Structure formats: C-alpha cells, structure tokens
Amino acid sequence: MNNLVEGVLKRNRVALSKTITAVENEYEEAAEIMTEIYPHTGNAYVIGITGSPGAGKSTLTDKLAKEYRRRGKTVGIVAIDPTSPYSGGAILGDRIRMMDLISDPGIFVRSMATRGSLGGLSQKSGDAVKLMDAYGMDVIIVETVGVGQSEVDIIKTADTTMVVAVPGGGDDIQAIKAGILEIGDLFTINKADREGAEKLNIELEMMLHLGGTEGKAWLPPINRTVASKNEGVVAVVDSIEEHKKYLIESNQLEKVRANRIKSEVIAMLSDKVNRYIDEKIVATDDFAKTIAKLKTREIEPYSVVDKIINNVLK
C-alpha cells in the first residue's frame, strides 16, 4: 500500500494534506492513491454549500463546522476558491479564515483553486472529499460559488445541498434563479440582519412553492442566519440533520449516492477524453493547418469535426 494512503487511514494529518496535494497537482501517484483509498470511503455525510459570491458562505461554513464539532462530529471542509482560471492563486482571506479552525484536530480545511479546467476540478474536489472520508471525517462540507453549470455539477453530488442567499438590491433573487433553485435541499438567508431579509424570504418561499406543495415529500426549509455573529447556525445544522433523516428514512440516500458515483464516473470519462483530444489532436501540426483553412473558409468545421471523431472513436 502507498505510504501516504496508509498515513491517511491512520488519521495522519500531514499524509491527508499530501494526498490532496498529489491529487490536486496530478502527481503520478494520484491514481494509485485514489484506487487504494476508494474501498475505505462512503462513510462521511457530504454537505454542499453554494450561493453567489459575497453571500458569506465561508463564514457560514466555519460556523457550521464549529456547531458540528460541538455535537461531537469531525469535519472536513473542501473550499473551492472562486479564483481566476488564469491567475490561479487562492484568495488570501480564505487562507486567513482557516487559521481560526486549524488549531482543532477534528477539523481539516482544504482550499482548492479553480485553475485549469473545472471538469478536472470536479474530479479533484470529489477526490479530496474521498480522502477526508477515508481519513474518518464524519461530515464533509464542500463550499463553492453557485452560478455556473460546472459549480452546480460539483455541488449536486452532495448528500444535502444548501443554497445561501443574501438580502440586498433586489437582484439577489436573480442569482438564485440562475440554476441553483432546484438543487437546494435547504435555503439559508445569511446576513439576515440586513434590510430586505423578509422580502427575500417571501420571494424564496413563493419560488419554492410555485408548483404547489402537495405530494412533495420534502419541502426545503428556509433558515435565517447572521453567520458573523453565529446567529441561527444551530437551526441550520438541525435542518441539515432533518434532511439527512428524511433521506435515510425514504431510502433516498442510497439513490443520491448511486447518482453521485455515476456523475463521478461520467466526469472522469469526459475528462479523460478531453485530455486525449487536447494531447493527440489539438496539439498536432495537422490541427493547426486545419484551423488555418477554417479561418479562410476553405473548409467548414462540421465535417472536420466528424472526420476527427471517426478517427478517434472505435
């Protein structure tokens, strides 16, 4: 067995950190690590937290983690940095906020930058979750910005998904509309001491009940928090636990998890194929010549693509 994997299973923090780095940077041993880790996964409860930038997700995540600690649970946090795919760096604030948590051995926080393809990121964040799971974390919180298909894909794989909204300007509801309303198992209005919290609450309720409430086994609760003052956090954890109970009792949890595995495998397949296209096709001189001909309109892209596909797929 890989030394690092052995370390993770023995709950060695340094080993956990190193394996996540190996996965994130695609070190050669990453595949070996994940292959050996896999049989030891499947025990953690995964919570996805999403919402627009500035909704206070990070602060809320920290407070939720502390509440879970108070309840005797160990907590892993995978924070997906909304940093540029170009510059690559992590937001300093995120690094700083962790300092507060880092002294607790029952919490492990890992920030992952969105550099490179988000397709790859979805796999990497999933691998980080698996590593924390195998390490023995009871609860793992994955936190990411919620606008954009790729981010939604990442969050969708959680057992319980929470959407964080924030009052202000009347524009907030637009952000929520942008593809994340349907994935929320619960909603939290953070910064609820701001003007407009009541209005946002009503709007959210209206949107959630748009199709009627009848026959729906789970109605997403809407909680209000002021995470910076630790207000309302206990109720949010209660709601998450209620949702977990609902999933277990209705046999939904097994389905959610089968879907997660399915999504992961599809993402891995897609990623591999895209890499293959990048390396074996796009990087060739032939491809450069094709682009030049397309530019002058000598040829057209639709038959070019068909030809390449026929050469690539069995």
Added chain:
Amino acid sequence: MNNLVEGVLKRNRVALSKTITAVENEYEEAAEIMTEIYPHTGNAYVIGITGSPGAGKSTLTDKLAKEYRRRGKTVGIVAIDPTSPYSGGAILGDRIRMMDLISDPGIFVRSMATRGSLGGLSQKSGDAVKLMDAYGMDVIIVETVGVGQSEVDIIKTADTTMVVAVPGGGDDIQAIKAGILEIGDLFTINKADREGAEKLNIELEMMLHLGGTEGKAWLPPINRTVASKNEGVVAVVDSIEEHKKYLIESNQLEKVRANRIKSEVIAMLSDKVNRYIDEKIVATDDFAKTIAKLKTREIEPYSVVDKIINNVLK
C-alpha cells in the same frame, strides 16, 4: 442549398429565426444549415458582455445596440438566459425588453435558454452568432452571466469582451475576481449613480494595474454608465471601437479569430465525444451494473474508467 440558408443570405428575418431555432433544438437539418452557412461568416464584429446577475447587462446591451444603430450599424443580440438547466424556461423580463427593439429591422434579438448542457450551449450560441453574421449583421453582441467556467468560455470567443460591474455592498469585487477580470478588454461600471461607484472604480483600477502597466499594449478602460438613463453609453461604444482599432492595427484580431475557431472546434469535438459516452456507455445495462458494484466498493472507479476509455478510443 437549404431553403432556410438561402433565406438567411437574402436577409429574411423569419428564415434567420427559424435557422436559430433549428440549431437550438438540434433539428436534423442543423448540421446542413451550419455547413452551408459557414463560408458566409467572418464579417461581423463580435462583442461579448458579461457580469454578475443584476449588473444590468440586458439594459446596457439594449442601449449599446441603439447607439450602434445611430452609427448606421446593424446589430444582432444573442442573450444567454441565466435560467435553470432544470426548468428550462426563459426569464420573462428578457422577452419583454426585446419588444422595444423588435420594431427596428436593423436589430435582431435572440434569447437562448441554458437548458441542457452548457457545453452544447457554447456551440449553439456560436452557431447563432454565425447565422446573424451570415445574415449581414455588422455587430453581434453576446450577453451572458459571467460567473462560471462555461459562461467564461462562451464570452472569451468574442472579439471584444466587456465586463459589467455594479457598485454595492463591497461584495461586487468578489464577483469580478471570480474568473472574469482577465478576460475584460474593457470594464463598465453600470448603475454608476449608486453609492460606491467611485470605490469600485478605484478597486478595479488597482486590480487591473496590479502587475504594473508597463509594456502593456492595451490597458482596459473603465467606463461608467447609468444604462437605464442612457448615460455614458456613447463612451462605451467609443471604447469598443478603440479596442477594435487596437486589435486590427496590432494584428491581434486575426489571432483572436483563429483562437475562436480553435475553441469552437474543440468544443464541438468534446460535445460529440460526451454525447457518444452518454449514449453508448452510460445508457447501457452494463454501466448500471458497474455503478452498483462501485457503490458496494467491490470495484473502484479509476480502473473502470481506464477500461471504458480503452474500449472507446482508438
């Protein structure tokens, strides 16, 4: 030649509308249409507009279109709706706002929903641009929400990319940080009569000049607008035209367009392969059995994926 294509080339609005519908809904004739259209493309100037939800992109786009009309240019608008990938509908407001423009035969507005995969959307919006281009629109504006890799990918292919920011709450800069700072050829602070416009301007300038301004051939200008009052719109169009001039004089435009074609072909390849995976692998009974075994941890996904890939790729 396809009848609809003939119609588009003869500047028939109904034909243009129908071809875009054919592309959006993947009608059988879509490939034929795009193959025949391609030689007639490459003349329009493509402007990408992006920014957080609520930044007022739609209103600004409308005003820019009108200013271009005043300057004697015809304008196509491709508005990518930030609607749910699940519910599929388009935001009503977007439909309504078009009514104002629709009476002008020199403007054509098309809203595209983000239902289904964004990968596919990127191709479809690119096809809509090509159709408007072949129709003879001088300027084509592509407008989309700017957070998320896929949206960024769509906007990146424009000749000139404008990022729209909006003052308020101090959280706005986070949205801009989220991967779109580097793609802005120009920045517009909309709703600039709001408090915080000056602060946002300073922050933006600081971020843009972070690496120093020396040796940079193009420094993104920051304009301020109140689009709803048509304030500052002329200056924005001037900035776009300046950027266009810069691209032409520095021979960058050709590079930008070659890159656009390259991105398009790669997206088409990736989309085709992913469809293949969906249809030929994911939909099979074998795959369902594999997922079940993965769930019980009998097998692990990394070698499963390798095996599938070996069966699929030549």
